[in-house]
Amino acid sequence: MAANSRLTIAVHALTWMALSERRGRQVLxxxxxxxxxxxxxxxxxxxxxxxRQAGLVAVRHGAGAGWSLARPPQEITLLDVYAAxxxxxxxALHHSEPNLECPVGRGIRPALGRFYGDVDRALRRExxxxxxxxxxxxxxxxxx
Amino acid sequence: MAANSRLTIAVHALTWMALSERRGRQVLxxxxxxxxxxxxxxxxxxxxxxxRQAGLVAVRHGAGAGWSLARPPQEITLLDVYAAxxxxxxxALHHSEPNLECPVGRGIRPALGRFYGDVDRALRRExxxxxxxxxxxxxxxxxx
DNA sequence: GCTAGCTGTAACAGATGCTGTTACAGCTAG
DNA sequence: CTAGCTGTAACAGCATCTGTTACAGCTAGC
Numbered sequence: 001m002a003a004n005s006r007l008t009i010a011v012h013a014l015t016w017m018a019l020s021e022r023r024g025r026q027v028l029x030x031x032x033x034x035x036x037x038x039x040x041x042x043x044x045x046x047x048x049x050x051x052r053q054a055g056l057v058a059v060r061h062g063a064g065a066g067w068s069l070a071r072p073p074q075e076i077t078l079l080d081v082y083a084a085x086x087x088x089x090x091x092a093l094h095h096s097e098p099n100l101e102c103p104v105g106r107g108i109r110p111a112l113g114r115f116y117g118d119v120d121r122a123l124r125r126e127x128x129x130x131x132x133x134x135x136x137x138x139x140x141x142x143x144x
Numbered sequence: 145m146a147a148n149s150r151l152t153i154a155v156h157a158l159t160w161m162a163l164s165e166r167r168g169r170q171v172l173x174x175x176x177x178x179x180x181x182x183x184x185x186x187x188x189x190x191x192x193x194x195x196r197q198a199g200l201v202a203v204r205h206g207a208g209a210g211w212s213l214a215r216p217p218q219e220i221t222l223l224d225v226y227a228a229x230x231x232x233x234x235x236a237l238h239h240s241e242p243n244l245e246c247p248v249g250r251g252i253r254p255a256l257g258r259f260y261g262d263v264d265r266a267l268r269r270e271x272x273x274x275x276x277x278x279x280x281x282x283x284x285x286x287x288x
Numbered sequence: 289g290c291t292a293g294c295t296g297t298a299a300c301a302g303a304t305g306c307t308g309t310t311a312c313a314g315c316t317a318g
Numbered sequence: 319c320t321a322g323c324t325g326t327a328a329c330a331g332c333a334t335c336t337g338t339t340a341c342a343g344c345t346a347g348c
Contacts, residue, residue: 062345
């Protein structure tokens, strides 16, 4: 698949917000975030909208509006971000139902569902081990 | 993303080939595999072509042609299949280069690359723990 | 109140990938 | 020689992603 970059965009936004917060600027507009990611502000608003629904960021409307982190960066894990922005399962099952007259066609979907569930759990366990604060630290180590 | 089902198709094909082998039929045509998956034979030939390049199946041309497993089913893991059919990385980085004048834009790609690498390794470790023989056993348990 | 400035969202275009299909050349057992 | 299958190109339909424009809705601060 042309793997989507939603997780990357969301993590980039949060990391930049965490650094700004550390520097004393609590609120960023979608345009300011977009300038770091180099994309359109609407793309950022869509991404931050997902994160807001998950309770990871807060938004303020009206004049002087903008976005801020709803939790300290060390309490936002990559799993939180993944769960907020990714809706499709990792591996899809058959698009159309297999041949149920074949024993493999009958039994393979529940079997694969179990194995895919195990893989998904391993993936999430790994994602849960890293926070936005970790990403920021690693980023600054390389970036300056 | 509309998650692709390539892994599912390939595992289904291999599982069906493993069962046929166990029943004494060593060689299957793409049409016979397609009948179990309920798709077009060309889709199966594309999938089995990937598996052949990875050395997991063998093909015979000419009259009486068809496909057979190149290794016993307990020695083909889901990781082998995943590596054979999936070319894109799990998570994509930015499509266009982020703003290099921002410390986050400068450092986030190598940082994310490392974290994504960890996740990829965890995924592969999990996939390596299951073989086609395991899938077949689980499938038959449900299917008949 | 007004207004400036930002958010939320719809709508659309272009690119890409996946599935499914048709068509056809190439190969080989018998 | 021929029947029957593989390998592959080409195409259609569909979905998704990114990027973009446009515009209504909200509110701090004057």
